[in-house]
Amino acid sequence: MKIQSQVSMVFHLDKCIGCHTCTIACKNIWTDRKGAEYMYWNNVETKPGTGYPTRWEDQDKYRGGWRLDQKKNRLHLRLQGKWGTLGNIFYNPYLPTLDDYFEPWTYDYQNLFDAPEGDDQPTARAVSMITGKYMDTIEAGPNWDDDLGGSQVYANNDPNLDGASEEERRQMQEIERVVFFYLPRICNHCLNPGCVAACPAAAIYKRGEDGVVLVNQDRCRAWRMCISGCPYKKTYFNWSTGKAEKCILCYPRLESEQPPACFHSCVGRIRYVGLLLYDASRLEQAAKAPQESLVQAQRDVIMDPFDPEVIAAAKASGVPDLKIEAAQQSPVYKFVKRWGLALPLHAEFRTLPMLFYVPPLGPVLAKMNKGMYDTADADSEGLTPMMSALEKSRMPLRYMASLLSAGNEQIIRDVYRKQMAVRLFMRAKTAKDVPAAEVEKALTEGNTNAQEAEAIYRLTALPTYEERFVVPAMERETAVEDLFPALDPVARNYPVHKGEVGIGYRRDPRRGP
Amino acid sequence: MSDIILLAVFPYVALVLGIGGGIYRYRHDRFSYSSLSSQLLENRRLFWGSVPWHYGITIVLLAHLVAFLIPGIWARIIAEPLTLYTLEVTGFALALAALIGLSVLIIRRLTQPRLLAVTTTMDWVLLAVLLLQVALGFWVSLFYRWGADWYVHTSVPWLVSLASFNPQIQYVASLPWIVKFHLLTGFFLIALFPFTRLVHVVALPFWYLWRPYQVVIRNRKM
Numbered sequence: 117m118k119i120q121s122q123v124s125m126v127f128h129l130d131k132c133i134g135c136h137t138c139t140i141a142c143k144n145i146w147t148d149r150k151g152a153e154y155m156y157w158n159n160v161e162t163k164p165g166t167g168y169p170t171r172w173e174d175q176d177k178y179r180g181g182w183r184l185d186q187k188k189n190r191l192h193l194r195l196q197g198k199w200g201t202l203g204n205i206f207y208n209p210y211l212p213t214l215d216d217y218f219e220p221w222t223y224d225y226q227n228l229f230d231a232p233e234g235d236d237q238p239t240a241r242a243v244s245m246i247t248g249k250y251m252d253t254i255e256a257g258p259n260w261d262d263d264l265g266g267s268q269v270y271a272n273n274d275p276n277l278d279g280a281s282e283e284e285r286r287q288m289q290e291i292e293r294v295v296f297f298y299l300p301r302i303c304n305h306c307l308n309p310g311c312v313a314a315c316p317a318a319a320i321y322k323r324g325e326d327g328v329v330l331v332n333q334d335r336c337r338a339w340r341m342c343i344s345g346c347p348y349k350k351t352y353f354n355w356s357t358g359k360a361e362k363c364i365l366c367y368p369r370l371e372s373e374q375p376p377a378c379f380h381s382c383v384g385r386i387r388y389v390g391l392l393l394y395d396a397s398r399l400e401q402a403a404k405a406p407q408e409s410l411v412q413a414q415r416d417v418i419m420d421p422f423d424p425e426v427i428a429a430a431k432a433s434g435v436p437d438l439k440i441e442a443a444q445q446s447p448v449y450k451f452v453k454r455w456g457l458a459l460p461l462h463a464e465f466r467t468l469p470m471l472f473y474v475p476p477l478g479p480v481l482a483k484m485n486k487g488m489y490d491t492a493d494a495d496s497e498g499l500t501p502m503m504s505a506l507e508k509s510r511m512p513l514r515y516m517a518s519l520l521s522a523g524n525e526q527i528i529r530d531v532y533r534k535q536m537a538v539r540l541f542m543r544a545k546t547a548k549d550v551p552a553a554e555v556e557k558a559l560t561e562g563n564t565n566a567q568e569a570e571a572i573y574r575l576t577a578l579p580t581y582e583e584r585f586v587v588p589a590m591e592r593e594t595a596v597e598d599l600f601p602a603l604d605p606v607a608r609n610y611p612v613h614k615g616e617v618g619i620g621y622r623r624d625p626r627r628g629p
Numbered sequence: 630m631s632d633i634i635l636l637a638v639f640p641y642v643a644l645v646l647g648i649g650g651g652i653y654r655y656r657h658d659r660f661s662y663s664s665l666s667s668q669l670l671e672n673r674r675l676f677w678g679s680v681p682w683h684y685g686i687t688i689v690l691l692a693h694l695v696a697f698l699i700p701g702i703w704a705r706i707i708a709e710p711l712t713l714y715t716l717e718v719t720g721f722a723l724a725l726a727a728l729i730g731l732s733v734l735i736i737r738r739l740t741q742p743r744l745l746a747v748t749t750t751m752d753w754v755l756l757a758v759l760l761l762q763v764a765l766g767f768w769v770s771l772f773y774r775w776g777a778d779w780y781v782h783t784s785v786p787w788l789v790s791l792a793s794f795n796p797q798i799q800y801v802a803s804l805p806w807i808v809k810f811h812l813l814t815g816f817f818l819i820a821l822f823p824f825t826r827l828v829h830v831v832a833l834p835f836w837y838l839w840r841p842y843q844v845v846i847r848n849r850k851m
Contacts, residue, residue, distance in 0.1 A: 198838050205833075206683040213672045214743070246670070247742040313842035316834035324847025334659040337832045338666040355747060358665035 118396040119419060119430035121439045122307070122327030122470055123365060123389065123587055125379070126451045126458045127300055128576060129476040130535075131386040134298035136160050136259070138378035138387075142302075145377050146364070151356025153220035153245045156258050157363035158378045160300045163519065164274040164288070165261040167299075169216040172349040173275040173462065179210040180347030181310050181465030184404055191403055191466065193314055195344045201316050210344045214355070218256035220245040246355070264296050271296070276518040284512050295510040297476045299519075300386070302378060303350040303363035304461065304469030305329050307394065307417070308403045311362070314345025319360070325590060327470065328365045336360050347465035371590035379585065388579075390446030390586040391439055392453075392470070393419045393430055403466045410463040410522045417468070418453050421446070438588045445586045447575060448472065455564075455572055457531055464522040475520055475528060477535050478511040530563065534572075537562025541569040635813055636787070637796035643820035650823030651831070664829035670743040678737055682730025685723040686763070692720060696777070700785045707777050716777050717770070724767050731760055755825040758818060765811040773808065784812065 142158035161167040175181060179195045196204060223240040231238030242251040261270035267289075271277075277285065287293050305322075309329050312320045319335035320342055322328070331342070331351070338358040342351040351362045366376035374380070379387040394417045405413035419426045421443035430440055443449065451458035451474060458472035509532075513525045521527040537558040544550040559565055564572075575583065655662060668675050696703040707713040735756050738744045770776045783800050790797035801809060821827060 193842075201837060202833075202835070206679045207676050208668060209676075211668050211672065214669050246746050248746070249742055308843070312844050315844075316837035317832070318834075318836070318840060318844050321844040321846045324845050334662075336663065337829060337834070338663045339834065340666055340668060353666070353669045355667070355669050357660075358663040359660075 117419075117425070117429040119393050119426060119433050119435060120324070120327070120396045121391050121393055121430070121435050121443060122305070123370060124305075124327075124392045124446075124448045124452075125302075125376075125471045126388040126448050126474065127471065128386045128388070128451075128474045129297055129299070130474065130576075131384040132160070132298040132300060132476075133384045134160055134162065134263070135383050137381045137383050138300055139258075141377040141381035142363075145366075147361075151354035152352070152361060154214065154217045154258075155352040155354075155361065157350070157352075157361075158300065158302045159258060160298050162262050162264055162271075162296050163299045164267075164271040164277060164296065164515070165264070166270045166273050166275075167301075168258055168260075169212045169349050170256070170260075170270075171273060171275060172212075173347075175347060175465070177210070178212060178347070178349065179344055180349065181345075181467055182308070182403065184466065189404060191308075191400075193310060193345060194347075195310075195314055195341065198316075201314065201339075201341055205316065205339055205341075208340055208344055211340055212343065212349065214246075215256070218258060218260070219251065219254075221251055221254060224250070264294065276515050279514055279518060279523075280512060284514075288510075288512075293510050295478055297478065297511070299461075299473075300378070301348065301350070301461070302471065303329060303365070304348055304467070304471045305363075305365060307399050307468035307470060308466065310345040310347055310465070310467050311342035311351045312345075314341040315339070315360075316341060320351075323367070326365075326367070326370065328367050328370075329362070330364055330367070331360050331362055333357075333359050333361075347462065347467060348469070367590075370587060373587070373589040375585045375587070385579070385584065388447040388451065388575075388584050390448040391443040392446065392448055393421050393426060393435070393440070393443050395419055399468065403468055407464050407522050408524045410466070411459055411524060411527055414460055414463060414468055415453055415456070418449070420453070421449065442586050442588045447579070447584060447586060450571075450575060455534070455568065457534060457572070459520040459527065459531065461520060462522070463520075473520055474535075475516050475531055477532065477539070478509050533558075534562040534564050537564050538569045538572045538576075541566065542573050632798055632802050636798040636801060636809070637791075639813065640791050640796075640816045643816040647819040647822040651828060654823045654828065662828050662832055663826070664832070665747070665826045667744055667747055670747065671737060671741050674733060674737040674741075678730050678733035680730065681726040682734060685725075685727030685730060689720060689723050689727060689766070692716075692777075693780075696781055697785055697788055700781045700789075703777075704781050707775075707781075713775055713777060717775055720777070721770055724763065724770060728760075728763050728767055731756070731763060735760065751825045755821060755827060758814065758821065762811065762814045762818060765807060765814060769808055769811055773805065787812075 138158050139156055139160055143156065146157055147153070147155040156168065159168050167173065171177060172180075175194055181194055182191045183194045184190075185192055195201075195210060221242045221244050224243050225240050227238050228240055242254055243249070244251050261267065264271055271288075272285070280288075288295065305327055306329070307327070309320070309322060312322060312329065315336075316339050317335055317337045319332045319337070321330060321332065323330060336359045338353070338360070340353055340360065342360050342362075343349070343353055345351075346362075351360050353359075354361050366374070366378075369376060375389055379389050398417050402410075402413040402417045421427070421430075421440060427440055431437070448458070452472050458474045460469045460472055463469070513528050513532075514523075516528045517523050517525040540550055540558045541555055544552070544555045559569060562569075707716060738748050738752075738756070773779070783804060787797060787800040790800070801812065818827070822830075
């Protein structure tokens, strides 16, 4: 057992209102620069939809993540082997181009002031932020299919719908049955990252102390394999500096006990940040699990921070006490492991992503009946409509399973039953219109109990800032002293290698005329 | 006199600039060591330019290097006429591929507004010199047969004399001017090395073949 700690995040999708405030906070801090205009380290997608870059989930096109060679029980990058990387180094056949994202633009606002007198109102025409030339037609943008805009083109091409039947597709397009939810995405800071494995220059690395995946800007040589290697397309290429860039989980903020900007700005307070302890010696085994048990395999890698054996092993591998305590308080641990409500995004990419999503309870099938909005089984008694509606959920279970459980519908069903149970339990408490027997039945079916339902409710609906964000300061200065207690802290003569820069210019990167 | 300056002094100046400048840039401005790929901005034409150019020029350059490093063995290999012709024809085809690829790359940069936005003056200088150099080499191989053979008896001894700090320019002084031009442009490219994106040549990551897939860095004892 080799215990490591990792900063991890949970997104409670039921609470996401799709306001993109996280995106804007991230944009303003990190990617408001030349060459990075088109990047959104944090973006919020409407699902069903094709996302950003368009159809990023389609690995036949982009070749991200890993595939399992079942005969030899070995993992290979779906992109190519190591020799293939060197062979394709002059031209990466699977690289998304700028048009798969969008061409960034601004507007010629000056024209509103300077336009000569004329018969028409002056307009501010779109100007490309790359070429500086006018753009006559804007063909794509970072949120092009927001709220199902153009869904006949975009939502219909969602790769997660590939398994949907004609009937399901037809129903999802009926105006009364239209359904969507939001999916905020940042880098997953995976335990088996495809970007790190694909980088021939070893410029990308996972920081040992907190698991943040960073690009060493001084080592990056623009071989651009990381962009293909990442199945989530969360590594980007700065076209101006010729370097790869990605989400850094706001590590300068984390180190000083501040949450990432996306977390801090979240209006719906959907995000939870905390530590997880995981067993690094079992990662390979977990990444090689059969597809339907990938989610369970990943849960098994996450260890109980209260288990004395785990604590001893964590101390042995250098996890400071402060972090073990934080891991015990971690809201992420509760959602992911104790309650089993939060699931990794597209576990079938086998990168062991370390951000987790609580699936949204979509609207149930319903219809207007004598001026009343009734669930489909409205004539039956008590909680039957709610529980049976699971199978009739407007968003097919198969769709959610494709997104969040590597196709295993049973996992989604279990999560939904537990969420329903919490809902009924609280309804019985507040509205008092559900018989006790039915609440009991729901709790049993949801594999939960009154105490747990109460806890889930509290952390979902009423968490304080301190409950949502539990990460101690990194103390990188003193972490060095821990390694060499005998040396002089004043002279700072520590013979250590520190992690290298993750982002940023230390001088003006000159490129272009 | 001009021969001495060009063939005995200039190569050293170029080497000092190239190697010294390269090391200086690596130590003081490692951030700028990048291949500065433009594939994100333009994809399709890059394939028809970059692939033939890089493979063509790499193999042709390696052939130059092999003949310089093991001239005796090289001379014995090409003593067999059939081998000589095969090598020459292969080299000719590769040089043609490089020439076409480079032309595609230049036209691509000239015609795509997105690429003009990321092209510096030094990029144009480098592209022009490279085009000149490849065209010269192509010309020499076409009209001065058989380069694989006489290269071993003229340029190689000259290069060896340069490498042993005892420059003997008589090996190449009487060669046609166009051949000398090719030699000098070659050294000029070495001099250009630290001032252009050419630095990515020494960044080829062969180490990747041996390293484990995952990289984890923590504070650790050195």
